[in-house]
Amino acid sequence: MKNIMVAQSGGPTAAINASLAGVVREALLCESYDKIYGAVHGISGVLEENFMELNTPARVHEDFIKSLIHTPAMYLGSCRFKMPAPEEDPGIYDRIFGILEKMNIGAFFYIGGNDSMDTVAKLARAAEKKGSPIRFAGVPKTIDNDLVNTDHTPGYGSAAKFIAATMLEVAHDTYIYDLPCVTIVEIMGRDAGWLTAAAALARNEYNITPQLVYLPEVPFHRAQFLEDVRRELKRSKNVVVAVSEGIRDEEGVYISAKEAVADKFGHMQLSGVGKVLENLVKRELGTKVRSIELSILQRCAGHAASAQDLKESCELGEYAVQKTAEGETGFMSVVERVQDQPYIYQIRHSGLQDIANKAKAVPRKWINEAGNDVTEEMIRYIRPLILGEARPEWKDGLPVYLPVAHLNHTGE
């Protein structure tokens, strides 16, 4: 019987360990596979032969699996290693296949974003060329939600839920004073506005904020922005703006980069776009204004994860194991949406050809004509992904997570 290997890569999400849990859970049930190895720090860990066994008695325990599902970021650690093309460096492929063969690996699972899926595609092609029977499967994840071929990506729902809940709480924080005030919230998303769009879900029967939402898919005009804020201040004392870190002007220049500031040593430093717009409003409108950057909290807030997101993430891992056992290789497990309300979806798999080179932007029709808000369709798309509260266990007032594996390498 063959063994399997699994690894994680890219930036953290609150759901990436749920996919790992799915792989482990299914591999334990699957009669085709014996041992489950985790490579510590992604493909770099494979090359360094930095492995841990995941089916030790302690780690197959249902308590462990449950804690794993709720633990944010990568249990197995990550890496930022761009796999060279086989033509460029055939040696690296020989080394990887040598190691995998030595460990009697039948299937390799890589949980990650674009680059990781690219690695899976390259390894699958190399296997074909070499005539190796090892199967390679990708399990997607990225809070950015910009992978093609899947309705959405694991991790996005949890980030969107954190963003929407936080925007609602920020709204409560802004409503308390009877004075005009502009609050600018900077949200992740260098190239795609999916995360920023989630801010609009904070609106409800009483909360009209954020009144303005700017995504990187539409060029940003400073004059129009000031005009938008001025108009909204006439309608309401509390104006909240949600803005993607990646908004650009008509020439494609990042708004954040344009306002590089010099510190007292003369070193230039980049100001976040939130700070840039804060200064702009202060200077031009003279209103009370503040900016908030949600920063990495939006990707690591395991305590506020979406139950739907963790469920799907787990299923995508399970499905990948099933498919390799059936003989598939060179694919990524994906989510296919059947309908929005009530939400129905199916887990499927797709090829990897386009994944690495294409990024899925927010469709223009899901952004309003003025380019300062999202449409109802966009909200309908996101809503099912934030449903349900995935509650970790709490102890002594704090969530209980699993220690990152390499911190506790020998721990059983």
Place this chain on the structure above:
Amino acid sequence: MKNIMVAQSGGPTAAINASLAGVVREALLCESYDKIYGAVHGISGVLEENFMELNTPARVHEDFIKSLIHTPAMYLGSCRFKMPAPEEDPGIYDRIFGILEKMNIGAFFYIGGNDSMDTVAKLARAAEKKGSPIRFAGVPKTIDNDLVNTDHTPGYGSAAKFIAATMLEVAHDTYIYDLPCVTIVEIMGRDAGWLTAAAALARNEYNITPQLVYLPEVPFHRAQFLEDVRRELKRSKNVVVAVSEGIRDEEGVYISAKEAVADKFGHMQLSGVGKVLENLVKRELGTKVRSIELSILQRCAGHAASAQDLKESCELGEYAVQKTAEGETGFMSVVERVQDQPYIYQIRHSGLQDIANKAKAVPRKWINEAGNDVTEEMIRYIRPLILGEARPEWKDGLPVYLPVAHLNHTGE
């Protein structure tokens, strides 16, 4: 039978509405009082006669009270109005008493921080001078935890819980890469380090971060800070620093203010202390470094509030009503700690003399000798305050809060 009036003031917390709920709940039970008026926007609302009835059928409903307990920021709105001394402006006192008498008010409750307690003290003294039977009581709140005469302040426990949970999640986010990285987290607290100290609660069996904790109570030395970071980088690849926004150098100059930067228009802008230290580490140590500002999220995250905090906040409101009914005036309800573990406390009341002018700093003995960490005693003090998860109701993936009253002024 007399009526009561209640108002809220100062900055938001996740617990200030729990105190309002306590006042309302107890006033409904109390045979001494009839109608419950809320003044919208604090004492300014009294002067503007901007009132709402809180014992309408909808608002005495237990569902309303429960939602109120979990709703962050001020249901009644806030104000930043500094009450002049009676000698300075006797007219304002005449107006306030005239309005309160007209509305047949027997007791006035002000939920707020230092300034609000100062207002309560002034009004109680004015009542004594005037021979007015109206009683004045304060219910404390501030995430800063810097009020004297009380073991701690409502709102602090919830903010501390959010900070500790977030620091743990940030730790998971930092541990994933096998590369040296410094993460600096800027936490609120201009003059007192209570909130920043809560970051240390994130440490557990596997998590040693934050390794460094800097509070405003101890002068900050840049050279020593760099030395601390350099040393910790030798011990661990992931160094996390928790720092109060209010740290100052030996001359009392804010570290944040010192690094004012000029934008391209030559306007000076203040950089937060996190950004300042990020630049310092980048320049001097050349390590990968990032900074995160928890910003207002730490005070408005109702979804992650401490159950213990909300419980006590509610009890402090109830107790204030009981005491005025017994004839007390010119006091603040307070928490007295009986023991740490298991945590035992009592609700009491204290005079208001020192409240306005004194701020409670973290005792020097709760900070280590080097001034770069807190002691076990500090952690023992905070731990009971973050216990229990106060869960709001959730609907469609988001917490259910009450609309701020003035948004829905006539709503029943």
